[in-house]
Amino acid sequence: MSNLKPDSVIACLDCPDHVQAVLDASMWASVRLQAPIGLLYSVPSLQQKAAVNYSGCLNIDDENTLLEQFTSHEHLSNSELKAQGKLLLHQAAAYCEQHRHKRQVYTLHRHEPLIESLDYVDAKSQLVVIGHHLTCKATLSGLVRLSQCPILVTHTTFLPPTTALFAFDNRATAHKMLNWLCKTPLVRALTIHIVMVGKDTSHNCDALREAYAKLKQAGINCKRCLIESRDVTAALIHYQNEHHIGLLMTGAFGQSRLRELLQGSDTKKLLSSTKTPYLLFPKD
Missing domain, CATH: 3.40.50.620 (HUPs)
Structure with a gap:
């Protein structure tokens, strides 16, 4: 039993x-x-x-x-x-x-x-x-x-975070994670930085603004930032270090297998790069 x-x-x-x-x-x-x-x-x-x-x-x-x-x-x-x-x-x-x-x-x-x-x-x-x-x-x-x-x-030492970085890429897993973050008490007391790495287009800006508004409506203290960069991992780690953010949060393996094969997996790169606790949300 x-x-x-x-x-x-x-x-x-x-x-x-x-x-x-x-x-x-x-x-x-x-x-x-x-x-x-x-x-x-x-x-x-x-x-x-x-x-x-x-x-x-x-x-x-x-x-x-x-x-x-x-x-x-x-x-x-x-x-x-x-x-x-x-x-x-x-x-x-x-x-x-x-x-x-x-x-x-x-x-x-x-x-x-x-x-x-x-x-x-x-x-x-x-x-x-x-x-x-x-x-x-x-x-x-x-x-x-x-x-x-x-x-x-x-990692070898856990420090309770007061801030978190939510890497938002506007994919299905990121939206699923966004809905979860609005409901879970796990990170409700934290300040969440919602960060998108991509081109500064109206489509990306609108998507980021809507995700930010959803967190705010859920009563979560948050900030938003769009970073233009081709290297997602480097941009996220730099932002995390620059703002002394204690928790990284992303969807897990949201890319297609073909893109992972050609370009490498952002999740794998982040797992090997970040030195803080890393919260991964399962892919659909």
Whole structure:
């Protein structure tokens, strides 16, 4: 019987260097969404049984050194892998409790690859939080591409943002994300910079103005900017850095596969370029 609770924030703990940041980001999102946190750990497959060093991944007042013992072997047995995951989940729950997190926290210990675990939680969750560097063979961009749930990618430290950059390209996914931003409490308290990178045409100006007006009507404090540039990634990162914006938000893989093949994917480039949390909204 499934213990997945609907409308959860899912904290993926499959990234040793980012466990604490993933938990911090998940607690931040959980409070704003008034949602429980599902702590998700997927036991690695037999082909990925090399010991993964989770020791020191959390700063908690705990005398437990078992995670360090698990990394003293080059490879772990199936039972040891399961025990490592169980211990990691226990320490993650203790970390949330230590930080006096008010929402419910529960564990999801899955004995399958991460990509299958994300498929399991995808349809019933509000948000998935994941670290930038994964231990699984599937690439981060591959996981994001398959998801139907918004994904928040974090680096080694999570700082609660006060501002966000919404990259608006007037495509279907951007409009879907715009509607979601107008409704979700996740970013309601933030100042949102809605930025379009493209030619300064009446069509683009009208589209940007209408999107800005929609955010304003939803009661969101926002600003707008149109940037003429051929390099979308460079323009967005420059604007983000120049205005010290703490959260990047875009649709995920909104380009056609042909354009990605010819020009490269803006999503992949942004994933590798931004140093702040990055919220990706699933493509239609």
